[in-house]
Amino acid sequence: MKEFYESERNFFQQMFERAIDAYIVLNKDLKITYMNHTAREWFGEIDAWREAFCGDVVHCQTESGVSMSSTHCLGCVVRDLHTSLGDRQMMVTKKNGDTISVSISYSYIPVSDDDMRILMSLRDISVQKRWENERLVNETLRFTLEERERIARDLHDTVAQNLAYATMQLKLLRKAQKDVPEAKDLNDQLQAITEVLDDSIKELRNSLYDLNFELDTDLIDFIRDVAAKLNARTGITVETYVSEDHTPWPKRIEVQLARIVQEILTNIRKHAQATRVVIHIERVKEHLSIRIRDNGRGFIVEEAENRKGHYGLRSIKERCRLIGGQAAVESEPGKGAVWRIVISADPSQVPLVLPQINREPLRTSM
Incomplete structure (x- = not known):
């Protein structure tokens, strides 16, 4: 019988020692009396922590990073209420x-x-x-893209059609009045209104194009395509240089990067008054770097970031943060702007502060 109990004792000891989970035994003073192999690997050898308060070893924190002091320790609740607690998530x-x-x-024994x-x-x-966070990010991205598509459809079916109809009617009215001398001033006013509506329709179509985002190819081909379309629609010269092995990244990362590049190019089209844009795409091992430079009028970065209602810069940086990357922009009035985006397959390897960007200005012509 003694051998049986000894065998059982050894079995249970080995069961705890070989368990993949960490096991820690506390006495009534919440001091550590035993740590299994996994716990010792996490927190240190048992000899160093024996009779130490568990909070000083484990450093429990809430999921928001707030330290759990001894007065809020769940071990105190278990001890004082003589009860067990299961599945409490913390850091x-x-x-x-x-x-x-x-x-x-926590098991009360x-x-x-x-x-x-x-x-x-x-x-x-x-x-x-991490899987749950990625799922939530993907769900958020899916809902966002679906909402963008819905808004684009609504704008196309209502506002765009109404503006086109109003423009057509104004042109017909001008045509009917063109031979009436007394209507010259009226025709001039109608002409000015027609030009405003034409510009509004053009801008709305550009916005609908931006909203109707769809990544049905790989990231590199998408960037080349959107650069070619920007050139065709605006006359801005866009050069794209790729030093990348075309190894695909996870779809959600490529989607976000595509949106980031598209949003930067949209900001350049709307605000920069640039004639030339250069895009460099480079991959070194597990890092991908995208640099976008323009020769536009530039801006003061701090003012742009703090300006009420200016969501472009914040949106770009937030999108980059969602995929574990970093985004930085440098610009000065009259000297264009340079954007740099860096992501990594291992987000912990992305530098918190990106290196100084080369500020050599672009030529205004080829």
């Missing part, structure tokens, strides 16, 4: 400084009338969190 900090998402269960233990079971759910 913990490993010995190497990495913070991970975990699901923690009575030992005697005046003694107890708490078994903490910690499971790393970082991968699941």
